[in-house]
Amino acid sequence: xxxxxxxxxxxxxxxxxxxxxxxxxxxxxxxxxxxxxxxxxxxxxxxxxxxxxxxxxxxxxxxxxxxxxxxxxxxxxxxxxxxxxxxxxxxxxxxxxxxxxxxxxxxxxxxxxxxxxxxxxxxxxxxxxxxxxxxxxxxxxxxxxxxxxxxxxxxxxxxxxxxxxxxxxxxxxxxxxxxxxxxxxxxxxxxxxxxxxxxxxxxxxxxxxxxxxxxxxxxxxxxxxxxxxxxxxxxxxxxxxxxxxxxxxxxxxxxxxxxxxxxxxxxxxxxxxxxxxxxxxxxxxxxxxxxxxxxxxxxxxxxxxxxxxxxxxxxxx
Amino acid sequence: xxxxxxxxxxxxxxxxxxxxxxxxxxxxxxxxxxxxxxxxxxxxxxxxxxxxxxxxxxxxxxxxxxxxxxxxxxxxxxxxxxxxxxxxxxxxxxxxxxxxxxxxxxxxxxxxxxxxxxxxxxxxxxxxxxxxxxxxxxxxxxxxxxxxxxxxxxxxxxxxxxxxxxxxxxxxxxxxxxxxxxxxxxxxxxxxxxxxxxxxxxxxxxxxxxxxxxxxxxxxxxxxxxxxxxxxxxxxxxxxxxxxxxxxxxxxxxxxxxxxxxxxxxxxxxxxxxxxxxxxxxxxxxxxxxxxxxxxxxxxxxxxxxxxxxxxxxxxxxxxxxxxxxxxxxxxxxxxxxxxxxxxxxxxxxxxxxxxxxxxxxxxxxxxxxxxxxxxxxxxxxxxxxxxxxxxxxxxxxxxxxxxxxxxxxxxxxxxxxxxxxxxxxxxxxxxxxxxxxxxxxxxxxxxxxxxxxxxxxxxxxxxxxxxxxxxxxxxxxxxxxxxxxxxxxxxxxxxxxxxxxxxxxxxxxxxxxxxxxxxxxxxxxxxxxxxxxxxxxxxxxxxxxxxxxxxxxxxxx
Numbered sequence: 110x111x112x113x114x115x116x117x118x119x120x121x122x123x124x125x126x127x128x129x130x131x132x133x134x135x136x137x138x139x140x141x142x143x144x145x146x147x148x149x150x151x152x153x154x155x156x157x158x159x160x161x162x163x164x165x166x167x168x169x170x171x172x173x174x175x176x177x178x179x180x181x182x183x184x185x186x187x188x189x190x191x192x193x194x195x196x197x198x199x200x201x202x203x204x205x206x207x208x209x210x211x212x213x214x215x216x217x218x219x220x221x222x223x224x225x226x227x228x229x230x231x232x233x234x235x236x237x238x239x240x241x242x243x244x245x246x247x248x249x250x251x252x253x254x255x256x257x258x259x260x261x262x263x264x265x266x267x268x269x270x271x272x273x274x275x276x277x278x279x280x281x282x283x284x285x286x287x288x289x290x291x292x293x294x295x296x297x298x299x300x301x302x303x304x305x306x307x308x309x310x311x312x313x314x315x316x317x318x319x320x321x322x323x324x325x326x327x328x329x330x331x332x333x334x335x336x337x338x339x340x341x342x343x344x345x346x347x348x349x350x351x352x353x354x355x356x357x358x359x360x361x362x363x364x365x366x367x368x369x370x371x372x373x374x375x376x377x378x379x380x381x382x383x384x385x386x387x388x389x390x391x392x393x394x395x396x397x398x399x400x401x402x403x404x405x406x407x408x409x410x411x412x413x414x415x416x417x418x419x420x421x422x423x424x425x426x
Numbered sequence: 427x428x429x430x431x432x433x434x435x436x437x438x439x440x441x442x443x444x445x446x447x448x449x450x451x452x453x454x455x456x457x458x459x460x461x462x463x464x465x466x467x468x469x470x471x472x473x474x475x476x477x478x479x480x481x482x483x484x485x486x487x488x489x490x491x492x493x494x495x496x497x498x499x500x501x502x503x504x505x506x507x508x509x510x511x512x513x514x515x516x517x518x519x520x521x522x523x524x525x526x527x528x529x530x531x532x533x534x535x536x537x538x539x540x541x542x543x544x545x546x547x548x549x550x551x552x553x554x555x556x557x558x559x560x561x562x563x564x565x566x567x568x569x570x571x572x573x574x575x576x577x578x579x580x581x582x583x584x585x586x587x588x589x590x591x592x593x594x595x596x597x598x599x600x601x602x603x604x605x606x607x608x609x610x611x612x613x614x615x616x617x618x619x620x621x622x623x624x625x626x627x628x629x630x631x632x633x634x635x636x637x638x639x640x641x642x643x644x645x646x647x648x649x650x651x652x653x654x655x656x657x658x659x660x661x662x663x664x665x666x667x668x669x670x671x672x673x674x675x676x677x678x679x680x681x682x683x684x685x686x687x688x689x690x691x692x693x694x695x696x697x698x699x700x701x702x703x704x705x706x707x708x709x710x711x712x713x714x715x716x717x718x719x720x721x722x723x724x725x726x727x728x729x730x731x732x733x734x735x736x737x738x739x740x741x742x743x744x745x746x747x748x749x750x751x752x753x754x755x756x757x758x759x760x761x762x763x764x765x766x767x768x769x770x771x772x773x774x775x776x777x778x779x780x781x782x783x784x785x786x787x788x789x790x791x792x793x794x795x796x797x798x799x800x801x802x803x804x805x806x807x808x809x810x811x812x813x814x815x816x817x818x819x820x821x822x823x824x825x826x827x828x829x830x831x832x833x834x835x836x837x838x839x840x841x842x843x844x845x846x847x848x849x850x851x852x853x854x855x856x857x858x859x860x861x862x863x864x865x866x867x868x869x870x871x872x873x874x875x876x877x878x879x880x881x882x883x884x885x886x887x888x889x890x891x892x893x894x895x896x897x898x899x900x901x902x903x904x905x906x907x908x909x910x911x912x913x914x915x916x917x918x919x920x921x922x923x924x925x926x927x928x929x930x931x932x933x934x935x936x937x938x939x940x941x942x943x944x945x946x947x948x949x950x951x952x953x954x955x956x957x958x959x960x961x962x963x964x965x966x967x968x969x970x971x972x973x974x975x976x977x978x979x980x981x982x983x984x
Contacts, residue, residue, distance in 0.1 A: 141862050147510040148596045149518030150865045150875075153904065157868070160516060160594030193511040193650060194669050258702070265710045273710035274703070276671070276696070368699040371707070373671055377699060381670075384862065385509065 114411070121403040128399040129181075129392055133174050136386060142166060143190045146385040164190050166386070177389060181396075187389035189382075196393045203375040204360070204397055210275065210297075210374060211359035213290045218298035218305065219352060225302065226309025226348070227341065233314055242310070245303030257296040257369045264292060275370035293370040297363070301355055308351045312344035319343070346417055353409030354402075361398030438462050440927050442472060450928050454795045458928045460543035461630050463551035495966035495981030500692040503975055504704035505717040507670055507697035512656070514641055515587060515649040518596040520973040521697060523638035524717055525667075527974040528675050528693065529571065530641025530658035533562060533581070534634040536889045538738045538970050541793060543630055547576065547642055547659065551630055557926050558625040562633075564616045568682045570644055571663045578612035583645040585610040585620070585633075597639040600632050600893065625924040627931070628890040636889045636972055661688040661978040672696045689966065689981040708733065708959060714982075715960040715967050717975045721778045722835060727959045728779060736958040737781060740887040740971030741791040744839060745898060746949035747908040749879050754826060759818040761946040765804060766811040767846045774952050776842065777835045781957065785950035788942040789894035790935055792953070795928060796891070798936035804943060811850040823851025829878035830856060831864040836882050839951075854880075876907045883907065887956065887971035895919045895938070898948065910947035 144161035145152070161167040168176075180187050186196035222245075229241040248256070265273040277289040316322060317340055325335045360375060367377040375394055382390035441462060445455040459469045508521035514530065517523055533548040545551075551562045568576040588597040590607040609621045622629060633640050641658055643649060656664035659682065662675035675693045696713060698704045701723040707713045708727070719727060719735075727733045748755040748764060755761050765787055774782045783792050786804055790797040815821060830840040837858055844854040859874060864881075866873035875883055883905075888894055897905040901916050915938065922934040942948075958969040966980040 139862070140866050144594065145865075145868060147516050147518065148594070150861070150868065152518060152596055153598045153602055154868060155591060156594050156596065156598045158594075159592060163594055191510045192669050193513070193653075199669070258706075261706050261710070266706065269710070273706050273712050274696070369703055371696065371698050371703050378670075381507075381509075381699075 110411075110414070113414075114407070117407050117410070121400070121407070124403060125396055125399050128395055129178070130174075132392055132395045133170070133177075133388065136383070136388060136391060137170050139383075139386060141386055143386045147191060166190055166388075173388060177392060181392075186393040189387055189390045191382075191385040191387040191390070196389050199378065199390065200375070200393050200397055203373055203378045203394075204401075206372060207360045207363070207374040207376065209286070210290050210293060210363070210372065211356065213287065213294040214297040214301070214359055215352075215356075217294050218301045221298065222302050222305035223309050223345070223348070226306040226311075227313050227336075227344075229306065229310040230313030230317060230344075231336070233310075238310075241306065245306045247303070248299040249301075249303030251299065252365070253296050253300045253363075254365045254369055256299045257293065257366060260292050260296055261369075273370075275367075275372035293363075293366050293372060296366055296369075297359065305348060305351060305355070308348045309344065312347050313340060316340040316344040342416060346413060349412050349416070350409050353405045353412075356405035357398065357402035360401045361394075438464060445472075450932075454928055456540070456542055458795060461628060463553070463630070493963075493965050493983030495689055495964075495979060495983065497689045497981060498691050499982050500694055501690045501715065501964065501967075501977055501980055501982075502694045502696065502713045503715045503717060503977070504696055504698050504707050504713040505975065506701075506704075507699050511650065511669075512653040512667070513649050514584075514639055514643055514652055515593070515595050515597075517639060520718065523973055524975050525656075525673060525695070526638055526641055527635070527660075527976060528662050528673075528695075529656040529660040529664060529678075530643070531660050532633065532635045532637070532640050533564075533642070534630050536631055536634045536636055538740075538968075541795065541889055543634060546635070547581075548633075553627075553629070555926075556625050557627045557629065557924070558622050560620045560622070560629050561613065562618045562620070564618065565682075566616060568659055569680065570657055570659055571678050571680070572657065573680060574644060576642060576644075576659055577615040578618045579615070579645045580642050581618045582610045582612050584640070584642050585618075587649065588639055595639065597637055600637045603896075604629070604632060625926075626892070627924070627926050628892060631889045634889060635970060635974065636887070638972055638974065661686065662693060665692070670697060686978065688978040690977060693977055705959075708961070714964050715958065715975070715980075717958055717969065718973060719957050719959050720834065721781060721957070722838070724957065724959060725779075732962055734960045734962055734964070736960065736967065736969045738956040738958075738969055738971050739783065739793055739953075740956040741793055741889075741891070741894075741953050742887040742956065742971065743785060743791070743885055743950055743953045744836060745883050745885055745907075746839075746843065746951065747878075747881055747883065747898075748947065748949070749907075749909050750911070750945075750947050751909040752879050754820065754824045755879065757818045758945055759814040760820060760824070762944075763811040763814040763818070763850060764847065764852065765946050765949050766807045766814070767850050767852065768843060768949065768951060769806045769846050770804075770951050772806075773839065773842045777838055778952070778954050782952040782954035785952050786939065786943065787946055787948065787950050788939045789891045789899070789950060790939055791891070794891055794935075796922075796931035796935045798932050798939060801936060801939040801943065806846070808849045815850060815852075823853065825853040825855065826880050827855045827857050827878070829864065829874045829881040830858050831861050831875075831882060831884065832858045833861050834884060836884065839882060876905070878907070881907060892923060895922065899942075908947035910945065912941070912945060915941055915945075 142161055143164055143166045144157040148157055148160060177187055189196055225241050229238040232238045261273055264271045271292045272289045275289050275293045277286050322335060322340050325339045362376055363374055364376040364380045367374040379394035382394055441458055456469055505524045506521045508525055509519040512522055512525045514526055517526055532546050534543050535546045536543050547565055547568055548562045549565045551560055553560045570576060586607045588595045589601040589605040604622055604626055606623060611619050613619050644657055653667055661678050661681045663678045665674040665676045667673040673695045677688045677691055681687045704716045705724055708716050728735055748761045770784050774780060784803060828840055830836050840856045844856060847854045865875050870876050875881060897903045899910055901911040918934055918938050922931060925931045925934060956971045960967050963982050963984045965983050968976040
């Protein structure tokens, strides 16, 4: 297992390097430049050129990339060309925010989806099954910004029971922070519920139809034990992979939700950096989100192998 | 009156003559008089001597009203997130300029509605006869927030930095061709002289609040570090600034103008990436005011009595260019036909709920004192458009691609133009692009904005039309997306820039407006109002047409 993890970590480093090259090449192809994005469309070309020179963004692309890589190797992510602040504290704060929101969303959506999917599978073909499946699909089909706007209108403005903004006052306690994050977490849960519940239902239906479950039932084991120890353990394997891959989306892909709830997450930070051609900030953000994706996949694989002895033995061999 | 005349310059006496002769209105006299550097008490005396009240005080809708603002409290404001560092040299976005205005001050201020100038850090100003040199006397006792006195050396330092043509200043869009580094000199500690590159009768506007970068900073200070201290001369001082998140300011207890000290104890700005969350924050009680709303985004607030809508007339507009050197617009009759298709009042109603002024295909907005409003307004006339197309050999219409920036109400404007043009048989194919793609590299040959046959571009408010008459329309203009080259126009604009009195400016304006109506290189369809919103219980919030949110006189009424 240790060798497996080490090999995956080695591959992750190569993947992250490739991401940094891809992002750097992509940004070179985009129209515009940092000086223009700071000074605006009506600034004179001379002023833009002078500012780009001052910021060092007129250096050859390879020089800029080399300088950035050299800094990263030493632990220095550089200075944001547009905001003129060090990148690392910005990334750290944004990543922390995104993790907090992802955590609350996971705490809401994972148990709900698993319970919903399991109930649907146990009542397969009934009105309950159809209800859960249809509700899940409907919620997944509605974009998160629509769900978010409805939630804000109902819970934030009309009923006034939850704060509208996900950003809390400095020094706020854990409960206040939780209440601020609840509405965006619900909006995200609505999107993810249908997907995860559907996977859980499919896995459970397949497991319930399997020989080992039939054998367990014929052995006379209590129904609850059959479900918990035999069916669910196997049914959850694909669902875990799905949940893990969603972690990357929850950390780095929430631009719309972050904008709607005015939350300083890493998705918004990357989006702004891309718009501004801010290479150090964009590269830093892409590496962090890429790292999160890779880590989430690794955790999923490890969990998968822990839950599935066949995979564990293959890895050991 | 004779006593007054004896102490005034030749140009000022000419202005007085113009008013006595009835060639300019009292309102225009006040506006022009302030540009010439005449003080408000002096203007009032002259107006009174000529028989009448000065009429300069109007119910200002540029600020929230409804009750008397009480001292104290914290005002929470939502604004769009500044796109970069708060550097007075480089700020060019709305969030950034709103931040500069909290602790910084300018030499002059133009009233958002009347465009009348008044001194802020400058006490008075005068020019030489050909308006190529302007001398500003600074107010006495002005100090920075750390107690250091502000002197002419600080003004020279600031202006040299902003006008350095080799530097990266955003203010070069205003100072380019007008003022360069070295053109600002200190006569004495309280007097500054500006020697211009070319005569400019509107120069005092160029150092006003509308040129948002031109806040006076301390000599020797690094503008790139401004964000750390926000050191200025204004009524608030920085408490905390957090990049991309927000900022808070507290009343400056040592403000030099104690009579106008700030009413609120504290200001709290929260940065938002989009308009809709700001509106929801106001509705949900998270903030007390929003720096800017659009009609389309803020409809819910416009009709809600719980909120005050601050409505500021501005000269901000969209330009619809038609390339004069490219088919089908090489024939001016085709351009005229296109302009005659457009239902301007209908567009204003649909896109702005009536909160905009009609444009007449020239940069001369109705607010400018130099605009000649006697030039007939162009209106929709489909039969005349068809006739013109027929005369140009296009009786069956034509097809053209309209490049649009996917921003603000511009995509909706494109649809309106498409629908209007169809009535005359013109097929408009809309090509929507992100602002980044639309502007491209901002140079001819590398920018859909400057290269497209037809396009829509957004232009911000200007207190004087000089920039708008120049860059988008002069033969050598760097923003000349219409590729309009007309020596007659170029000559008229040069005369306009050098005109020293309003009557001369108006005479030239009439010729420019008539020429542009005939040539129609660009459609100027409307000049829209700048809107902000506050809770009904908040009074005294002033919003300017360039987007500053001024809160020194703001406070809660209940």
